[in-house]
Amino acid sequence: MRTTPPRLTVLRRALATPLLVMALATAAAVPAAASRPQMIVLPGAVSAEGIAVGRGSTFFAGDLIRGDIFRGDLRRGQAEMFIDNPDGRMAVGMAALPSHNLLFVAGGQTGQAYVYDTDTGATLATYQLGDPSASIINDVAVTSRGAWFTDSRQAKLYFVPVGPAGTLGRFQTLPVTGPAAVTPGQFNLNGIQAAPGGRTLVVAHSGTGSVYRVDAATGASVLIGGVSVPGVDGLVLSGRSLWAVQASNQISLIHLSTELDSGVVQKVITSDLLQSPATAALHGNRLAVINGKFDTGFPPTADQYEAVVIPAR
Numbered sequence: 614m615r616t617t618p619p620r621l622t623v624l625r626r627a628l629a630t631p632l633l634v635m636a637l638a639t640a641a642a643v644p645a646a647a648s649r650p651q652m653i654v655l656p657g658a659v660s661a662e663g664i665a666v667g668r669g670s671t672f673f674a675g676d677l678i679r680g681d682i683f684r685g686d687l688r689r690g691q692a693e694m695f696i697d698n699p700d701g702r703m704a705v706g707m708a709a710l711p712s713h714n715l716l717f718v719a720g721g722q723t724g725q726a727y728v729y730d731t732d733t734g735a736t737l738a739t740y741q742l743g744d745p746s747a748s749i750i751n752d753v754a755v756t757s758r759g760a761w762f763t764d765s766r767q768a769k770l771y772f773v774p775v776g777p778a779g780t781l782g783r784f785q786t787l788p789v790t791g792p793a794a795v796t797p798g799q800f801n802l803n804g805i806q807a808a809p810g811g812r813t814l815v816v817a818h819s820g821t822g823s824v825y826r827v828d829a830a831t832g833a834s835v836l837i838g839g840v841s842v843p844g845v846d847g848l849v850l851s852g853r854s855l856w857a858v859q860a861s862n863q864i865s866l867i868h869l870s871t872e873l874d875s876g877v878v879q880k881v882i883t884s885d886l887l888q889s890p891a892t893a894a895l896h897g898n899r900l901a902v903i904n905g906k907f908d909t910g911f912p913p914t915a916d917q918y919e920a921v922v923i924p925a926r
Contacts, residue, residue, distance in 0.1 A: 650886050651922040653690050653901075655683045661918035663707035663752075663847075664903045665716065666894040667731055672901055673716055674920055675704025678912050682707075682718070682729065687896050687922060696734040702727065706752030706804070706847060706892055708760060713779030717760040719750040726750055726762050726773065728781060738781050742771045752804045752847060752892070756811030761829070763802040763816060768794035770802070770814070770832065793818055793825035793834035804858070804892065806850035813873060817845040817857060824848070824857065826873045838875040840867055847892030849900065856900065856925070860907065862887040864900065866926065886921040889913075900925045 655661055660677040667673060670687040673695070680702030685692025698704075703721035709731060710717070716729040724743040729736055742750050742762060749765040759774040759782075768789040774782035788794075793802065798820025806815045807829070814827040815837070822843035825834045844860035855867040855876065864882040869875070882900070891905035901922050906915040 650884050650924075651690055652886055653685055653687070653692050653920045653922065655685075655692050655918050655920070657694060658683065658918040660905075660913050661903050661920075662705050662891045662905055663718065664892050664894045664901055664920055665707045665709040666896050666901065667709040667716075668711045670896065671731075672894065672896070672920065673707060673709060673731070674903060675707055675718060676918075677704055677721070677905070680704045680720075680727075682716070682734070685920070687899070687901060690922075692920070696729060705750065706763075708753045708755045710755045710760070710775065712757075713775060715755075715775065715779065717753045717755060717762075717773070719753050719762055721751065722749055724748040724750060726753070726760075726771070726784075728760075728773070738773075740771075740773060740784050742784060742786075743767060743769070749800065751800070751802070754805040754807045754814065756807045758811055761805055761807060761814060763805045765800040765802055765819070766796065768796055768802070770805075770816075770827070772829075787829070787832045789816075789827060789832045789834055791825075791834035792823075792836050793827060795821065797821070803846055804848035806848045806855070808850065808873060815848060815850055815855065815869075815873065817842070817848050819845055824855070824867075824876070835874055837869065837873065840865075840876045840878065842867075846890070846905075849893050849895050851895055856882075856893060856895070858890050858893050858902065860889050860891075860905075862890065864890065864893065864902070880926065882923065882925075884921065884923050886923070888915075890921070895925060896922075898925050899923065 662677040680698040682696035684695035705719040705721040724745040728738040800819040804817035842857040849856040867876040
C-alpha cells in the first residue's frame with residue numbers, strides 16, 4: 614500500500630478549503646445566472662403572439678400575421694424558423710402536447726385552428742371552428758384528452774379531442790354561460806388554461822379585465838373574485854398559481870383558492886424587456902414571454918420580435 618507523505622497531506626488540506634469555497638460560490642452562481650432576464654430573437658418574424666413549451670427546453674412561437682412557427686431552445690437562447698406556412702394562416706395562442714408530438718395553434722381571424730407535428734412540422738389537421746367574419750380564435754389549452762380553444766368574439770369554447778394513440782377527432786362547440794359570456798369588447802374571452810383533470814377551465818376576459826372559472830362539461834362560468842387584471846391576455850396555470858399576462862408590460866402572479874373561485878395577487882412581475890407582452894409559458898422557475906409589441910399599432914410595426922425569459926416568481 615502506498616502512503617501519502619505528511620507534507621503532501623498538509624498541502625492537500627490547505628488547498629481543499631479554498632477550492633471548496635470556490636465550488637460553493639460557483640454552485641450558488643448558477644441559479645443566479647439562470648434567473649437573469651434573457652431575450653431570444655425570432656429571426657425574420659414580422660409579428661408575434663403565441664408561445665408553448667415542448668419537451669425539455671424546446672419551445673415554439675408563432676408569427677401572428679404570417680402564421681409561421683419558430684422552434685427554439687430556452688437553454689441555448691436560440692430560435693429558428695420551423696414551419697414556413699402558406700399565406701392565409703395566422704398563429705395566435707398555442708399549446709403543445711408532447712406525449713403525442715402535437716402542437717395546437719389558434720388561427721385568429723381565420724376562424725381556424727391548426728394541429729402540427731412537433732417533429733416534422735407537418736400539418737396534421739385544420740379545423741374551421743368559427744366564421745371568419747364573426748370569430749377570433751385566440752388561445753388554446755391542452756389536457757390529456759384534447760385541446761380547448763377560445764373565441765374572442767363569441768361566448769363559445771371549442772374542443773378538439775385527442776385519442777389515446779394521438780388520433781384527432783371532430784371538434785365540439787361549448788356555449789359559455791354566466792358572467793364570462795358577455796362580449797362588450799373588441800376582444801373578450803382570451804387566454805385559457807385547464808386545471809388538473811381537465812374538468813375545470815380558467816379563462817381570461819380581456820373586455821372585463823377579469824378571470825373566470827368555466828365548467829368544461831356545461832360551459833357555466835363563475836367569476837374568480839378578488840382579481841382585477843386590466844388588459845389581460847394569456848394565462849399560465851400551475852397548481853394554484855396563475856400568471857396573467859397584461860398588455861401594460863406586467864404579469865400578475867395570482868394565488869387561487871382551492872375551489873378556483875377567488876384569488877389574491879401575490880406579485881406583479883415586471884421587466885424592462887417586456888413590450889406589450891401577449892402570452893407566456895412556464896419552464897421550471899422561469900416564464901418565457903412573447904412580446905406582441907401591439908403598442909406600435911396593429912399590425913405591429915416593430916423591427917424585431919422575441920421571447921423574453923424572466924423569473925416566474
